[in-house]
Amino acid sequence: MGKHIDPVCGKKMNVNKAHIVIDYQGEEYYLCCPLCQREFEQNPQKYIHRNNKK
Numbered sequence: 689m690g691k692h693i694d695p696v697c698g699k700k701m702n703v704n705k706a707h708i709v710i711d712y713q714g715e716e717y718y719l720c721c722p723l724c725q726r727e728f729e730q731n732p733q734k735y736i737h738r739n740n741k742k
């Protein structure tokens with residue numbers, strides 16, 4: 689697996705090009721830019737649901 693999705697904007701992220709990796713509740717989230725980082729940090733619950741099992 690080399691691909692991750694930016695949970696904020698939905699962009700496919702190349703791990704090497706991610707702006708930042710946030711470790712949240714044991715999961716890693718790749719954010720593409722400072723804006724997505726800030727959005728994620730302000731509202732993590734809104735975005736982590738995308739990774740929850742259904």
Ligand SMILES: [Zn+2]
Nearest residue numbers: 694697720724
């Ligand atoms: Zn983004």
